[in-house]
Amino acid sequence: MKILVTTEGENLQAQLDVRFGRAKNFLVYSTDTMKWNIVDNQDNQDAGHGAGVSSAQKVVDLGVTAVVSGHFGPKAYEVLSAAKIMMFSTSDCTVEEAIDRHRNGKLPLVTTPKEPQSH
Amino acid sequence: METKDSKKVWPEEVRGPIWAVASGKGGTGKTTVAVNLAWVVGEKVQLVDCDVEEPDAHLFLAGDASALREVTTQVPWIDQSKCDFCGLCAQFCQFNALAVVSRVSLVFPELCHGCRGCSMLCPHQAISMVSHRVGQMEIREIGPRLTLLTGTLDVGSPQAGPVISAVKELRDPRILTILDAPPGTSCSVESTLRGVNRVVLVTEPTPFGLHDLKLIVELVRLLRLSFGVVINRMVPGQDLVRRYCEEEDIPVWLEIPEDRRYAEAGARGRILVDEFPELRAAFVRLVDQLKEADG
Known part of the structure; x- marks a missing residue:
């Protein structure tokens, strides 16, 4: 199973990024092989509109089973739900800690999107 | 309002001029200037409230909203029975308005x-x-000479341009x-200023007023529009904007x-x-100065 963690950095010791749509990087971790790789999300970090949709599309295309982040916006939530990808929320930790928490079943499953921002 | 006629392209000589009242900074008195300008202009005039996120000219101009019309845009609809989920549409869209996941x-739409x-791109004509x-x-008929047209963007709709x-x-x-x-210098201001003959830039004689005036001057110069300034809430000695x-x-067409x-009357x-x-x-x-500039 592959799980994806949003992060500001480029390795397991980097901080988790709580913003899903505008996270700098995605760390994709395989629970089978314990190998990981970084997927750049800079294009969505800088996007004017639709960062959530585009980030979610990217996640779906990566074929992961679960995503660990902080907040999921309404559009990202809709796309990930449609793709039946599980969303988990946590904060104030490294990517490694987020993966451990997920493995130990300590993370709540996200069942509602974050309130939309006003324009 | 002869809507049918107004769709026609009229030759230059029968077209009325378009003046816009704009400002880089919010709260400088755009609506005050626009409403009072329309009130004294002395000829048939239509005031168009293009501040569609928070229209307010109707608060000063009493009149029943006689005609309500919807503003719509064209957005894709996907026939799921024809779609094979190839994802070309989602890859193509620069605004991430589409997503294709599994099935x-x-x-x-927003x-x-x-x-x-x-x-056009869809290989299965599913869209x-x-x-x-x-x-x-x-549309509000305020009097025999003044018509107020108000645009209002729906809450949750992020694009003001089409309205x-x-x-x-x-x-x-x-x-x-x-x-x-x-207010400001964003896309919605640019949508408003397109096709305008003359721009009245309203500002206040403060450092903030000057800062944002410089931004909108840059915009109207880029659009090659003829413009002048109204300094509102002018205080003797505050010559920042004037200089x-x-x-x-x-x-500088006017200093108020x-x-x-004035503030109390406006608030009422x-x-x-x-x-x-x-x-x-x-x-x-x-008005005289604007007409003079119109030639």
């Missing part, structure tokens, strides 16, 4: 800019364009039009002095030129 294709690219409501327009274009389109192009622009206009060779009575929804003769005279002079 579902999703559309986010992100769509209506280019139709996805529907057609459908109407999506983004706002509404109202602004639609409400401008509603005007009768043969008569004088005054546009009350949204800048002198240096930049920008005409800071006066608590009164039209200033009706209450204060000195302001009526000042606005009549502003």
Whole structure:
């Protein structure tokens, strides 16, 4: 199973990024092989509109089973739900800690999107 | 309002001029200037409230909203029975208005800019364009000489541009039009200023006022529009904006002095030129200058 963690950095010791749509990087971790790789999300970090949709599309295309982040916006939530990808929320930790928490079943499953921002 | 006629393209000589009232900074008195200008202009005029996120000119101009019209944009609709989830449309869309995941294709109409690219690209002709409501327009006959056209963007709809274009389109192009622009220098201001003959830039004599005036001057110069400045809430000795206009060779068409009575009358929804003769005279002079500039 592959799980994806949003992060500001480029390795397991980097901080988790709580913003899903505008996270700098995605760390994709395989629970089978314990190998990981970084997927750049800079294009969505800088996007004017639709960062959530585009980030979610990217996640779906990566074929992961679960995503660990902080907040999921309404559009990202809709796309990930449609793709039946599980969303988990946590904060104030490294990517490694987020993966451990997920493995130990300590993370709540996200069942509602974050309130939309006003324009 | 002869809507049918106004769709026609009228030759230059029968087209009424379009003046816009804009400002880089919010709260400087755009609507006050636009409403009072329309009130004293002395000929048939239509005032168009292009500040569609928070239209307010109708608070000063009493009149029943006689006609309500919807503003719609064209957005994709995907026939799920024809879609094979190839994802070409989602890859193509620059605004991320589409997503294709496993066996579902999703559309986010509020992100769509209506280019139709996805529907042209779709190899299975699964995408057609459908109407999506983004706002509404109202027409108010204020008097025999003044018509107010108001555009209102729906809450949750992020793009003001289509509503602004639609409400401008509603005007009768043969008569004088005054546009009350949204504040700032964003896309919605640019949508308002397109096709305008003259721009009145309203500012205040503060460092903030000057800072944001410089931004909108940059914009109107880029759009090659003829413009002048109105300094609102002018206080003797505060010459910051005046000096800048002198240096930049920008005409100052009007200075409205800071006066608590003006603010109080405005807060009660009164039209200033009706209450204060000195302001009526000042606005009549502003009209003269605008007409002079029209040639």
